[in-house]
Amino acid sequence: GEDVEQSLFLSVREGDSSVINCTYTDSSSTYLYWYKQEPGAGLQLLTYIFSNMDMKQDQRLTVLLNKKDKHLSLRIADTQTGDSAIYFCAETPDQTGANNLFFGTGTRLTVIP
């Protein structure tokens, strides 16, 4: 099966930038996603990137994709206490239709006031 790895923990100070990293093994990944999960809640889709792109920016979020190294990152600018959560990267080999998402292990981001 697909392996998607993330570091488990990240702490940053409020106002700093956060960078969450993810590595994956499946070279046929078509879309790669970042989801946010707050305690006791479901998953919120933050952003995604198509595999033929290398960067996508959406307000405070910047996604970088290095397909050669199978490395994905999420940069959060001006990190706020409300950004404290677990962040999952996920990938799917399918372009459309019902598909399986393969999730990373999750990174717990703690924002220190």
Place this chain on the structure above:
Amino acid sequence: DTEVTQTPKHLVMGMTNKKSLKCEQHMGHRAMYWYKQKAKKPPELMFVYSYEKLSINESVPSRFSPECPNSSLLNLHLHALQPEDSALYLCASSHPLGHEQYFGPGTRLTVT
């Protein structure tokens, strides 16, 4: 309406009980999913329905029985569960021509 709703939010059941989890969306999505998430772990896919037909069953034990009565509803019937089945059960949906999956808030299940 851009959300997936799940009921109940919490459920405690004994090993001999029969209960059901319910998921609903009104976004016109025709693919719906059940995921199981244990504490401190990522979600794991259980079932996928596409156009109300079961398309993926990830070797889930028969004590979990999914049902998709119409394009907006997805149920998960539970019977004779084990304590290790305690987890957060997440429902998701996606558009038939899209790829993004949108998740509900989950049902926190405890089996005693």
